[in-house]
Amino acid sequence: MGAAWVLLEPLSSERHENCHMKEKTQRISDRLDWNLLRTFLVIAQEKSISGAAVKLHVTQSAVSQALRRLEEQFGRRLIERHHSRFCLTPAGEEVLAAADTIYGNVAQLASSVSDADEQTVGRIHVLVASRIHSAVYDAFWATFHRAHPRVEVELEVMPSSEIVKIIQQKGATAGIALCKQMPKRLEHSLFLQQRYSLFCGQYHSLFGKSDLTMDDLLGENFVSFTSDALGDSLSPLTIFRDQRGFSGTVVATSSHHDEVKRLLVAGFGIGCLPEHSVQHDLDEGRLWRLPPEEGVCSANLYLLWHEDAHRTAAERVFLDAFKTHIEQYTPAQRLLPILPQVRQQ
DNA sequence: AGTTTCACAAACAGAGGTTA
DNA sequence: TAACCTCTGTTTGTGAAACT
Numbered sequence: 001m002g003a004a005w006v007l008l009e010p011l012s013s014e015r016h017e018n019c020h021m022k023e024k025t026q027r028i029s030d031r032l033d034w035n036l037l038r039t040f041l042v043i044a045q046e047k048s049i050s051g052a053a054v055k056l057h058v059t060q061s062a063v064s065q066a067l068r069r070l071e072e073q074f075g076r077r078l079i080e081r082h083h084s085r086f087c088l089t090p091a092g093e094e095v096l097a098a099a100d101t102i103y104g105n106v107a108q109l110a111s112s113v114s115d116a117d118e119q120t121v122g123r124i125h126v127l128v129a130s131r132i133h134s135a136v137y138d139a140f141w142a143t144f145h146r147a148h149p150r151v152e153v154e155l156e157v158m159p160s161s162e163i164v165k166i167i168q169q170k171g172a173t174a175g176i177a178l179c180k181q182m183p184k185r186l187e188h189s190l191f192l193q194q195r196y197s198l199f200c201g202q203y204h205s206l207f208g209k210s211d212l213t214m215d216d217l218l219g220e221n222f223v224s225f226t227s228d229a230l231g232d233s234l235s236p237l238t239i240f241r242d243q244r245g246f247s248g249t250v251v252a253t254s255s256h257h258d259e260v261k262r263l264l265v266a267g268f269g270i271g272c273l274p275e276h277s278v279q280h281d282l283d284e285g286r287l288w289r290l291p292p293e294e295g296v297c298s299a300n301l302y303l304l305w306h307e308d309a310h311r312t313a314a315e316r317v318f319l320d321a322f323k324t325h326i327e328q329y330t331p332a333q334r335l336l337p338i339l340p341q342v343r344q345q
Numbered sequence: 346a347g348t349t350t351c352a353c354a355a356a357c358a359g360a361g362g363t364t365a
Numbered sequence: 366t367a368a369c370c371t372c373t374g375t376t377t378g379t380g381a382a383a384c385t
Binding site for chain 1: 376377378379380381385
């Protein structure tokens with residue numbers, strides 16, 4: 001039955017064409033399967049049918065058939081098939097934009113319905129980058145929970161690039177993520193200004209050497225964050241390596257701060273970490289600070305939220321509380337491991 | 346290598362019949 | 366009349382083979 005109602009024969013007169021289009025549009029809006037749009041959204045995000053299949057936990061064949069059914073419903077090609085090249089047709093771009101919006105609205109609907117069930121119990125879903133080191137941040141959650149004990153909180157850890165994507169789709173209340181440049185449609189508030197420096201671990205040959213210069217490091221292998229690929233949130237680290245003429249290779253990677261640190265301590269190579277996050281490891285002799293003295297680069301963590309998402313009461317309370325809380329502290333205070341006194345206005 | 350097509354199977358929904 | 370069962374058609378998935 002699926003696409004039997006889609007009329008593909010060309011009609012001769014313009015009047016008939018208009019009637020036909022109106023009828024067809026009506027039928028599409030009545031019958032369009034949201035699952036197909038969701039599948040198409042993932043295909044476009046992954047830029048691959050097999051990639052989408054992995055993400056959706058179905059076979060590549062199932063995704064291919066779903067795409068065909070969607071194309072039949074619209075009576076248009078949505079993706080141009082080329083050898084090893086993926087591109088959306090203009091119709092595909094239109095469908096993607098619509099699917100993106102619908103996905104956001106459905107996510108908000110789920111949140112609103114959940115809120116409506118229990119008027120006094122809200123729920124917030126916050127996406128956070130791996131391992132945020134800040135006593136101010138810890139204190140925020142303590143304060144927030146005391147003030148709003150019935151608000152249910154979900155904190156989900158994921159790479160910054162994923163966080164930005166999901167917040168743009170209105171798929172969560174807010175995100176705390178590294179950003180090189182501010183993404184479209186998102187509001188932001190600067191949270192942490194982190195300075196990255198080079199370190200090696202206790203089993204590395206450079207550990208404990210205090211008279212090192214940059215030349216001593218150029219042949220060393222690297223431990224890196226997955227996100228320091230060019231164009232990603234930590235790409236300044238890669239640019240630094242290229243500009244300074246490092247000849248070593250990246251021998252170990254992880255998207256998680258603690259795992260990068262573990263690999264550094266294990267002696268896989270040298271690598272960058274936020275200075276303020278490893279003071280304890282330096283004090284206890286697990287890590288060793290390397291040149292350059294001034295560090296490698298800065299990377300800022302921002303609180304991100306969608307500019308025109310519908311928000312529940314709990315979500316509004318969270319955003320207001322977070323912004324108010326961090327504004328009480330200077331950027332330097334936000335990096336401290338122990339909660340400082342609130343700054344004087 | 347990635348994608349499409351085909352045959353087949355499982356799950357599901359709706360229609361219709363039966364029974365208490 | 367509600368509850369249950371059976372049958373049938375549809376949808377959507379898998380796996381294999383063919384295609385680009």
